[in-house]
Amino acid sequence: MAGDEYCRHITEETDPSPQDEAFQFEARDHGGTVLAGLCQLRDQEKLFDVVLTAECQSFPAHRVVLASCSDYFRAMFTDDLRECHQKEITLNGVTAKGMKHLIDYAYTSRLSIDADNVLDILAAASHFQILPVVGACSGFIGHQLTVENCVDVATLADTYSLKELQMHAYRFMCNHYAQFSMSPSFQRLSAPQLTTLLQSNFPVDCPEWDVCYMALNWIEYKMEDRLPHAASILTNIFFQDIKVSELQRLTQSDTMKEVLAWNPQLKKHIFSKLGSRKVSVCSAQNLLNRRGYKETVIVAGGFTVHSGMTNDILYLDTDTCTWKLLTKIPHVEQCNFGVSVLNNCLYVLGGCFDQNMQEVIHPYGFRFDPLRNTWSSIAPMLEERCRFYLGAVDNKLYAIGGDPSFSGDLIDDISRCECYNSDCNTWTEMAPLPGSRTQHAGTSYYHYLYVSGGLQELDNVVLDTLHCYDTRAEAWTSKSSMLSPRADHTMFVYDNKIYVAGGWFEDEISHQRVLVRTIDSYDVSTDQWEMVTHLPEARLHATFTCLHHHLFVIGGSIDGDYEKKTKKVDILNLDMCRWEESIDFSHEVWEHTACSMFLPTVLSL
Numbered sequence: 001m002a003g004d005e006y007c008r009h010i011t012e013e014t015d016p017s018p019q020d021e022a023f024q025f026e027a028r029d030h031g032g033t034v035l036a037g038l039c040q041l042r043d044q045e046k047l048f049d050v051v052l053t054a055e056c057q058s059f060p061a062h063r064v065v066l067a068s069c070s071d072y073f074r075a076m077f078t079d080d081l082r083e084c085h086q087k088e089i090t091l092n093g094v095t096a097k098g099m100k101h102l103i104d105y106a107y108t109s110r111l112s113i114d115a116d117n118v119l120d121i122l123a124a125a126s127h128f129q130i131l132p133v134v135g136a137c138s139g140f141i142g143h144q145l146t147v148e149n150c151v152d153v154a155t156l157a158d159t160y161s162l163k164e165l166q167m168h169a170y171r172f173m174c175n176h177y178a179q180f181s182m183s184p185s186f187q188r189l190s191a192p193q194l195t196t197l198l199q200s201n202f203p204v205d206c207p208e209w210d211v212c213y214m215a216l217n218w219i220e221y222k223m224e225d226r227l228p229h230a231a232s233i234l235t236n237i238f239f240q241d242i243k244v245s246e247l248q249r250l251t252q253s254d255t256m257k258e259v260l261a262w263n264p265q266l267k268k269h270i271f272s273k274l275g276s277r278k279v280s281v282c283s284a285q286n287l288l289n290r291r292g293y294k295e296t297v298i299v300a301g302g303f304t305v306h307s308g309m310t311n312d313i314l315y316l317d318t319d320t321c322t323w324k325l326l327t328k329i330p331h332v333e334q335c336n337f338g339v340s341v342l343n344n345c346l347y348v349l350g351g352c353f354d355q356n357m358q359e360v361i362h363p364y365g366f367r368f369d370p371l372r373n374t375w376s377s378i379a380p381m382l383e384e385r386c387r388f389y390l391g392a393v394d395n396k397l398y399a400i401g402g403d404p405s406f407s408g409d410l411i412d413d414i415s416r417c418e419c420y421n422s423d424c425n426t427w428t429e430m431a432p433l434p435g436s437r438t439q440h441a442g443t444s445y446y447h448y449l450y451v452s453g454g455l456q457e458l459d460n461v462v463l464d465t466l467h468c469y470d471t472r473a474e475a476w477t478s479k480s481s482m483l484s485p486r487a488d489h490t491m492f493v494y495d496n497k498i499y500v501a502g503g504w505f506e507d508e509i510s511h512q513r514v515l516v517r518t519i520d521s522y523d524v525s526t527d528q529w530e531m532v533t534h535l536p537e538a539r540l541h542a543t544f545t546c547l548h549h550h551l552f553v554i555g556g557s558i559d560g561d562y563e564k565k566t567k568k569v570d571i572l573n574l575d576m577c578r579w580e581e582s583i584d585f586s587h588e589v590w591e592h593t594a595c596s597m598f599l600p601t602v603l604s605l
Contacts, residue, residue: 098124198236203292302592338390389442543594
């Protein structure tokens with residue numbers, strides 16, 4: 001007997017001896033052998049005990065085979081129903097084609113699904129509750145979606161209560177809304193289907209103005225029949241995300257006038273939404289439409305107590321206030337990389353990793369698309385960089401300074417900079433930043449980049465400088481210095497002011513590192529700084545990320561003590577300048593990077 005055909009388990013007594021051994025035998029392929037034997041009995045037409053009839057075609061079978069893979073047949077043959085005693089059973093509601101494929105599946109566990117038979121098989125599998133086959137058919141149909149058939153698929157999914165296929169169909173409609181809404185299929189949507197589509201909360205590929213316009217077009221197509229449904233449809237439009245000029249055009253259209261005349265309450269609903277306009281938030285990251293998205297905090301990389309250096313990227317689930325894994329950077333474990341969000345894609349560039357106890361700095365970059373849950377490589381930077389600032393303005397990325405981008409020339413004390421054009425995937429050198437620096441901070445403000453502080457590498461001095469780069473004039477200007485020097489700090493923009501938080505400097509007398517506890521703000525219009533508040537605890541290597549009107553202070557080490565790593569997240573209400581109840585990160589983390597970005601409400605993970 002071949003040893004790999006069996007599983008042996010030896011149970012030994014307290015004082016084992018050869019005659020006391022227990023031998024347990026299990027044939028690994030027993031299930032396949034039984035199935036093959038039943039299939040052979042079927043081919044030989046032996047031991048049949050039931051005949052199923054569909055559309056006047058007969059299918060001899062074994063009850064035990066049918067009952068083993070279908071709750072429907074199990075109940076039919078074991079619950080003392082009338083069919084339990086019948087030799088021939090006529091089936092209604094299924095086709096002969098569907099029945100043949102199901103019986104073949106029951107005997108072989110295999111099924112060949114194509115466009116010609118999928119509906120017959122799905123109907124039969126749903127009727128007889130053979131869930132694996134229902135899932136297979138649903139998956140096949142989901143991969144055949146087109147603008148022309150997506151409405152029919154949604155109707156089919158609703159008929160058979162296929163929630164996953166239904167969601168897949170509506171996701172497809174949203175992702176192709178611009179094309180779909182211009183097709184004849186769009187007008188075949190029923191009022192409940194259009195309402196479901198607008199409530200489905202999937203990302204769309206057009207501005208909200210187009211979503212509203214095509215909804216009005218659907219109403220106008222059969223005005224008399226569809227006007228009663230207008231209110232339930234239009235209340236699902238994000239009017240607060242439509243520009244004022246476009247909204248005026250919409251409200252002045254003949255269709256909208258008739259809709260508002262039919263339901264005056266709808267006008268109140270529209271104007272009530274204008275008090276929470278989000279257009280500026282979306283345009284800040286060039287997000288085409290916030291429908292189907294939710295803005296949240298992203299934490300990338302860093303070090304943890306248990307796993308050391310990590311490439312994990314986590315996000316804050318704001319519904320449950322828990323941190324969840326989003327993806328992993330597709331590179332060897334690294335740190336001190338640049339992170340920025342452009343066109344709502346996450347860019348991770350440069351950084352350093354260990355190789356034979358040596359720090360290796362690299363120029364390579366990656367882009368993560370949260371809508372498709374995919375990574376792609378971009379052109380490498382012109383220089384290797386780590387501990388630098390990566391900013392985004394007007395469809396371009398800007399890599400500023402860092403290691404080892406300075407010239408090394410005492411006369412020419414600069415930080416080299418470069419610009420990435422996402423349209424053509426190329427980097428070009430740009431005007432250098434005065435002063436060689438690393439561990440500095442930066443932020444974008446309209447078409448400007450602001451860069452503050454950092455460690456001047458030539459003489460190892462922490463800077464208090466602030467520089468502004470005009471991306472249109474392509475020139476740097478010097479601004480008022482910060483209230484204190486800072487390195488390893490963060491800059492962010494809120495309510496038309498620039499803030500700095502965190503960081504450290506070196507005491508001139510003791511030469512000891514001093515952590516900065518203040519959060520300061522800079523008024524662009526007056527070129528002046530002021531202190532806003534103090535951190536509850538000074539932190540080293542923490543991150544400071546703004547989400548809506550809250551500042552999230554994540555991780556780091558308390559008071560710079562490396563033995564006091566923390567997973568605490570302090571939250572500052574920027575409107576009220578008040579610290580709120582803190583939450584915890586999933587683990588202690590430091591030297592990480594954080595930002596905010598929009599993630600699809602339903603993630604494709």
